[in-house]
Structures are given as structure tokens and as C-alpha cells.
Amino acid sequence: MPVKCEYHDNFAVAQAAASGALERDVQPCLFDRLDWLESLHRIALRQRKPHLLQARYDDAQAWLPLMELGYGYLASLANWYNFSWRPLFAGADDEVAKLALLRSSARSLQQRCRRITLAPLPDEDHSATRLQSAFEAEGWIVFRAECDRNHVLQVAGRSFDAYWEGRPSRLKNTVKRKGKAGTVTIRIEHEYGSESWRDYERVYARSWKPSEGSPEFLRQLAEREAAAGTLRLGLAYIDGQPVAAQFWTVENGTAMIHKLAHDERHMQASPGTLLSAALFQHVLDIDRVDLVDFGTGDDAYKAEWMDHVRDRFRLEIFWPNHPVNWPYIAIRKWRAYRSQD
Numbered sequence: 462m463p464v465k466c467e468y469h470d471n472f473a474v475a476q477a478a479a480s481g482a483l484e485r486d487v488q489p490c491l492f493d494r495l496d497w498l499e500s501l502h503r504i505a506l507r508q509r510k511p512h513l514l515q516a517r518y519d520d521a522q523a524w525l526p527l528m529e530l531g532y533g534y535l536a537s538l539a540n541w542y543n544f545s546w547r548p549l550f551a552g553a554d555d556e557v558a559k560l561a562l563l564r565s566s567a568r569s570l571q572q573r574c575r576r577i578t579l580a581p582l583p584d585e586d587h588s589a590t591r592l593q594s595a596f597e598a599e600g601w602i603v604f605r606a607e608c609d610r611n612h613v614l615q616v617a618g619r620s621f622d623a624y625w626e627g628r629p630s631r632l633k634n635t636v637k638r639k640g641k642a643g644t645v646t647i648r649i650e651h652e653y654g655s656e657s658w659r660d661y662e663r664v665y666a667r668s669w670k671p672s673e674g675s676p677e678f679l680r681q682l683a684e685r686e687a688a689a690g691t692l693r694l695g696l697a698y699i700d701g702q703p704v705a706a707q708f709w710t711v712e713n714g715t716a717m718i719h720k721l722a723h724d725e726r727h728m729q730a731s732p733g734t735l736l737s738a739a740l741f742q743h744v745l746d747i748d749r750v751d752l753v754d755f756g757t758g759d760d761a762y763k764a765e766w767m768d769h770v771r772d773r774f775r776l777e778i779f780w781p782n783h784p785v786n787w788p789y790i791a792i793r794k795w796r797a798y799r800s801q802d
Contacts, residue, residue, distance in 0.1 A: 464565035468573070469513040472499040478515055482522050482551030485689065489713040493549050496685065498526050498538055505540055505675040513538075514569070516562040521553040523562035533575040533785070541674065544611065544717065544756045545581055545773065547588035556591075563595035571599070575783040580775035581609050581757060589774040601778050604793045608775035612763040614753040621742040632765050636738045639731040645704070647739045650694040653687035660696055660703035661720075668722035679708070679720065686710050693748075695740045697723075697732040705732035707740055714751040716744040737766065 469475040476495055481487060483495035491497055502511055509528035512535055516523045525548055526538040539546040548566075553559045570577065577596075582589040593603050616624070625633065639645070650657055658680060665673060673679065686692045691712040697705035705723035709716055723733035744750045755763045757773060777793065779786040 464516050464518045464562060466516045466565055466569035470511050475513045487551055492543050492545055500678060500681055504678040511538060514566055516566045521558050522551045523553060524549040525566055535574045536578040537580055544754060545583045547582060560595055564598055567596045567599040567601060571780060575780045575786055577778040581773035584774060585771055593776060596778050602781050602790055604777040606775050607772050609757040609773040610759040611757055611771040611773055612755040612767040613769050613771060614767045615769055616745060616751050621745040624745060629765050635731055635734055639735055644699055644730045645732045645735050646698045647736055648696045649743050651692055653684045657694060657696060661706040664703050664706040664724055665722045667724040669725055670722050695736045697736040699727055699730060705736045707736055709740060711744055711748045711750060716750045716753045718755050
């Protein structure tokens with residue numbers, strides 16, 4: 462299969478080269494689209510040079526969105542806002558075609574870099590395994606490790622009431638007791654409004670969360686997703702003042718929980734818990750989603766709401782003929798050996 466590989470460091474040029482393959486109507490997942498990648502790089506990762514690798518054969522394409530970490534060192538174009546990063550395909554409908562495109566990409570990268578780090582990779586869709594196989598087949602040395610966990614709810618057609626029946630008693634009792642008090646009022650917005658977004662930011666600033674890394678990135682994401690009809694912005698108020706906020710998106714049967722925060726001065730009223738319950742009810746009974754994705758991070762509270770955990774992986778990939786890599790390869794092989802003891 463004669464595959465052509467090209468590198469792009471300009472998103473407008475990449476968009477033209479992709480011929481629509483990285484747009485919303487082709488890529489069902491938010492993190493797999495060029496508008497996500499362009500915005501993330503422009504606002505949050507602009508100090509890193511992008512390396513957008515396209516492998517193409519007839520109408521089949523594979524993309525590896527990468528960025529430069531140092532001379533000869535590339536990594537996934539991603540940061541903490543990503544729930545996942547993976548190769549992006551269009552028109553490659555079978556495993557043979559996907560693997561061929563990735564192997565050509567791995568072969569091409571031998572001339573561009575000596576080391577690559579890819580994360581956070583899912584493997585429920587075989588992304589991590591497929592990449593590892595492709596790079597190893599082209600002579601790279603690959604070290605694979607778990608790097609994070611992803612909590613999800615597999616709805617399986619349940620209504621909110623059926624889902625809620627299976628939640629821990631402590632959680633259900635909290636929602637029943639605090640909801641009956643009537644102290645907290647809740648809004649769930651589908652449209653972007655500047656005042657509502659300011660309420661979200663006010664809550665975040667008063668929460669236990671560290672300062673937001675790229676608030677402008679999130680604001681633009683909220684505007685863009687509202688325009689596409691996927692935004693679900695939950696806000697909780699006490700006496701007219703915002704006390705809890707959550708930023709979700711709903712698309713293609715999946716609800717993603719991007720951000721949540723509450724004002725710790727009002728913890729006794731449990732506004733964050735009440736808001737979560739309201740949003741779960743909304744996405745299960747109104748949006749009728751198949752999956753709720755709580756993103757990365759193995760926080761204990763997520764297990765109260767979700768029922769399944771998926772691993773996320775990191776691939777450390779080294780070209781063995783480059784002397785600079787030899788100490789890194791030796792150290793990782795030694796660690797792997799010791800872990801078997």
C-alpha cells in the first residue's frame with residue numbers, strides 16, 4: 462500500500478489537507494477534531510511547535526497530532542483538558558488499513574525525531590495496542606504503562622430513577638435531605654450567556670480547585686459547543702448567589718463532565734451534589750445518552766456516580782539507533798525487570 466506522509470505546522474493548511482476528515486460531522490468525539498486541536502494549541506500550548514502528521518492512501522487518512530517538546534522529541538498535542546488522545550482516522554474502515562497507515566507514520570517519524578511520548582491513550586478502541594504494534598513493527602522500542610483512569614457510567618437504557626436506585630445510600634440520602642430543604646435552586650443552560658459564564662467563573666474562583674490553567678480556552682469551548690447545541694452548563698444558587706457550577710457537553714450519545722466546582726462556604730447545603738443529580742437526570746431522561754464520561758482522575762467520589770473504570774495508557778517510544786536514547790532505554794528496561802521480581 463503506497464502511503465504518503467506529510468507534516469503540517471499550520472492548522473489552516475492541515476484543514477485544507479484533511480478535506481473535511483477532522484470536522485465535527487466525521488469525528489464523533491470532541492477531542493478528535495481540528496477545532497479542538499487548533500484552539501488548544503493557540504491558547505494553551507502555543508509555546509510548543511505543532512507537528513500534524515498525515516498519512517494518506519486514496520481516501521483513507523490517519524492523523525497523529527503531535528507537538529515538539531525538545532529537539533528530536535515529540536509528544537501528543539494534548540494537555541489536562543483532554544480525556545483522551547489517539548490517532549484520528551477517516552475512510553480507513555478496517556484494521557488492516559489502519560495498521561498500514563500507522564506503520565507508514567511510524568516509518569516516516571524515524572527521519573523526524575528520536576523519541577515520542579503518546580498519552581492519554583484509550584484501549585477500549587484498541588488505540589494503544591494498535592499504535593504499539595505499528596511502532597514496534599517498524600523497529601521502534603516501545604514502553605507501555607498505565608498513566609490514568611477514566612470513570613464512566615454505561616447507561617444501558619436506564620432511566621434516571623432506575624440508575625438512582627443503584628447509587629449508594631449515603632448519596633441518595635444527601636440528595637433527598639438537602640433537596641427537601643429547598644435552599645438550593647438549579648439552572649441547566651444549553652445556550653452560552655456571558656452572565657452565566659461569569660457565574661461559573663465566580664464559583665470556580667471560590668472553590669478548592671487550583672487556578673484555571675487556560676480559562677479563555679474553556680470559555681471559547683463553551684461558546685463553540687453552545688453554537689453546536691452540545692453545551693450543558695449547570696449552575697446552583699443560594700439566595701441568588703452562584704454556589705456550584707458544572708460544565709458538561711452532550712453529543713453522539715455521550716455526556717462528558719469537563720469541569721465541576723462548588724463554593725466551599727456553602728458545603729453544608731451540598732449544592733454540588735444536588736447539581737450533579739440534576740445534571741444526571743437531565744442527560745439520562747432528556748438527552749437519553751448511552752454513556753456519561755467523568756474524564757481522567759481516580760478521585761474516590763467518582764465511584765459513587767459511575768459504574769465502570771477504563772485505563773488510560775502512555776507509550777514511551779524510542780528509536781534504538783540514536784545514542785541519546787540508550788540511557789533512557791536502559792533505565793526503562795531495568796525498571797521493567799525489577800517490577801517482575
